Amino acid sequence: MNKPTRKGRAIVLLSGGLDSATAAAWAISKGYLLTAISFDYGQRHRIELCAARDVARSLGIRDHVTLTIDLASFGGSALVDKSIAVPKNRHEEIRSNEIPATYVPARNTVFLSLALALAETREASSLILGVNSVDYSGYPDCRPEYLEAFRSLANLATKTGVEGTHFEILAPLVSLTKPEIIRLGISLHVNYGLTTSCYDPTDNGAPCDECDSCLIRAAGFEAVNAPDPRVLAFMPSGEQ
């Protein structure tokens, strides 16, 4: 493999999921030096934070910040508010344009803003995230036009922007399907066994196999004809 051209420092949003792990591996392959940021935002699936830590370690990311921010105190989403049920077995509805109950108000804007603040303190000018607008579950803050608006804002919002830094928002998966993302990750040797995608896992981290995120992930691995190492890890021995 050719050695990548050395790029500057970048902040990567690392959720512990499949997409952000792939985006981080892509950035490393392109020569970025990464600082990772993860958010303890009151999500039901706290197992994500352990997964993010494991993913960072497996990718050799030494600077990993986990920030606590109590979005659950606002309520209004099935991902943080236990009084709202995570939708299950929506095999047909996933492809609709409806925004589901798992939408967290302004989540990517909050996360990108904090990544931007961290970027200024780390002298980084790139923000990297694993959103994609193909299998995106209908979230408005995963669309290319949203990302472009945030880029414009970043240059106006910051001391470094005013002083001449041009921020870039890199979303390398934005136009990829889930199977394409998985193929990219496999080619970059991402250990998907460390990642978790489920919106409603058991206490020990086992996926529910029924939420939108589990269904999209399962269809992705099926399409590339590869087993999902995360699912294998939670199968009773003998079934694998």
Added chain:
Amino acid sequence: MNKPTRKGRAIVLLSGGLDSATAAAWAISKGYLLTAISFDYGQRHRIELCAARDVARSLGIRDHVTLTIDLASFGGSALVDKSIAVPKNRHEEIRSNEIPATYVPARNTVFLSLALALAETREASSLILGVNSVDYSGYPDCRPEYLEAFRSLANLATKTGVEGTHFEILAPLVSLTKPEIIRLGISLHVNYGLTTSCYDPTDNGAPCDECDSCLIRAAGFEAVNAPDPRVLAFMPSGEQ
């Protein structure tokens, strides 16, 4: 006084300072129903949070959320990092365009993003903040072009934006000088004795009288020929 036209719910950023108290009072006078949000972000001047609570109460704002978010863990600003000194007695330099050490990386972007998340859960479509670009100490995220960029982002970023809500960002003080702000607040009966502006107050909340914020505030009250009730409150009895 004419009864104001009833407007919708709005989220106001309430810092405990003079400007945000004036912006909140202005919004109430225009008929907005307010939810206030304050941030415990590791600021040196924690007394702000008590002031914000007192200001909210004095204005009759019942829905007041204080969100903890550890920006201090990022470092990089005199307002959150105790290893960086708050600049003092910069009588000449305040009017320069230089961005001072008290700049907190991407602060207004972080705060507006969280206000936007709260707005979605409260079904509010207005965000109100007390920034001004005249006596603004050189912060990039207090400029009108920044606020316009955030408004565009808000409509793209959110479920309510996609569904047709048009967010507005109201910065009623943006083109006012500090004396004009104080005159407006006095006409709206804002109790400035409850507000704190100092970047480096003593433990009991007494202003230092030397930081940029104290100097700008003192010049403002002097220009309108009114005593600052906050300063009076901390004078030894007999000096008033």
